[in-house]
Amino acid sequence: MxxxxxxxxxxxxxxxxxxxxxxxxxxxxxxxPMGISCxxxxxxxxxxxxxxxxxxxxEVMRFTPRQCDLMxxxxxxxxxxxxVVRKIYDQxxxxxxxxxxxxxxxxxxxxRSYNVVQGIDQFLPVDIYLAxxxxxxxxxxxxxxxxxxxxxxxxxxxxxxxxxxxxTVL
Amino acid sequence: xxxxxxxxxxxxxxxxxxxxxxxxSMIEQYIPVFLVLGFAVFFAVAVALSSGIFGPQRPTTEKLxxxxxxxxxxxxxxxxxxxxxxxxxMFFIIFDLEVIFIYPWAVEFKRLxxxxxxxVFISMLIFLxxxxxxxxxxxxxxxxxxx
Numbered sequence: 368m369x370x371x372x373x374x375x376x377x378x379x380x381x382x383x384x385x386x387x388x389x390x391x392x393x394x395x396x397x398x399x400p401m402g403i404s405c406x407x408x409x410x411x412x413x414x415x416x417x418x419x420x421x422x423x424x425x426e427v428m429r430f431t432p433r434q435c436d437l438m439x440x441x442x443x444x445x446x447x448x449x450x451v452v453r454k455i456y457d458q459x460x461x462x463x464x465x466x467x468x469x470x471x472x473x474x475x476x477x478x479r480s481y482n483v484v485q486g487i488d489q490f491l492p493v494d495i496y497l498a499x500x501x502x503x504x505x506x507x508x509x510x511x512x513x514x515x516x517x518x519x520x521x522x523x524x525x526x527x528x529x530x531x532x533x534x535t536v537l
Numbered sequence: 538x539x540x541x542x543x544x545x546x547x548x549x550x551x552x553x554x555x556x557x558x559x560x561x562s563m564i565e566q567y568i569p570v571f572l573v574l575g576f577a578v579f580f581a582v583a584v585a586l587s588s589g590i591f592g593p594q595r596p597t598t599e600k601l602x603x604x605x606x607x608x609x610x611x612x613x614x615x616x617x618x619x620x621x622x623x624x625x626x627m628f629f630i631i632f633d634l635e636v637i638f639i640y641p642w643a644v645e646f647k648r649l650x651x652x653x654x655x656x657v658f659i660s661m662l663i664f665l666x667x668x669x670x671x672x673x674x675x676x677x678x679x680x681x682x683x684x
Binding site: 384388431432433450451452454455457458459460461462523524526527 | 592595597600608
């Protein structure tokens with residue numbers, strides 16, 4: 368039964384706080400667009416009317432980490448940039464999630480080089496790895512939906528006592 | 538707008554509560570509006586508080602540090618700008634005003650001079666003299682010495 372039909376017939380609905388909080392969290396995932404290179408173009412494309420990331424409640428790309436829940440690392444991360452990425456991740460409020468967008472970010476990609484980090488999971492707790500070079504916008508939306516599924520399974524106070532991930536800062 | 542809000546609240550609340558016929562009393566008519574206002578305040582407060590209840594607070598020094606696009610924050614917020622800058626600002630205003638006023642004046646000069654005569658020329662001359670006084674001042678202060 369739909370929400371409106373139920374409201375008409377019974378006049379009220381019941382739910383758990385966990386469900387409501389999870390619902391609110393998963394439908395308002397605000398991304399931090401960490402657009403470092405070409406993947407960022409596809410990330411921008413996912414915000415346009417054709418793909419419309421706003422359908423998932425994530426159109427508010429915030430350029431300050433203080434208001435973000437989701438970090439989309441889009442692009443090749445060099446060792447020099449890794450400090451910046453990690454610092455911005457640290458400055459985001461909990462709870463937070465990370466998408467490693469594209470081959471370079473996930474594994475270094477074609478840059479098997481002395482200056483490129485071979486996968487950002489060396490210094491960030493990655494939730495979703497996104498295949499593609501660069502991934503299509505639909506692929507990014509898919510990753511976002513996966514994140515939403517993941518958030519939907521959490522309870523309201525799951526993140527209260529979560530220890531910070533113990534990862535080496537490069 | 539108000540009537541729309543009223544209708545909306547009527548369908549939302551009153552019909553569900555089985556109240557069909559509204560009383561003629563003014564204050565009673567506005568009860569749904571007060572309901573909506575109360576609900577709005579309650580909702581706003583509840584949402585603001587709930588983030589404090591359900592969201593984890595784990596402040597670290599890193600998290601509380603100033604955001605400078607991921608760089609280490611350098612220097613203070615109250616950066617001082619050299620007083621020399623006022624000379625640049627003066628030059629900007631002088632030339633800006635000159636261009637803004639002289640350009641249309643020059644375009645229409647022939648026609649105006651034919652119609653009115655020398656006052657067209659003299660008034661602009663006075664304007665320029667006033668401007669040039671400022672220019673001279675900035676020049677004497679060393680405004681063109683860049684290093």
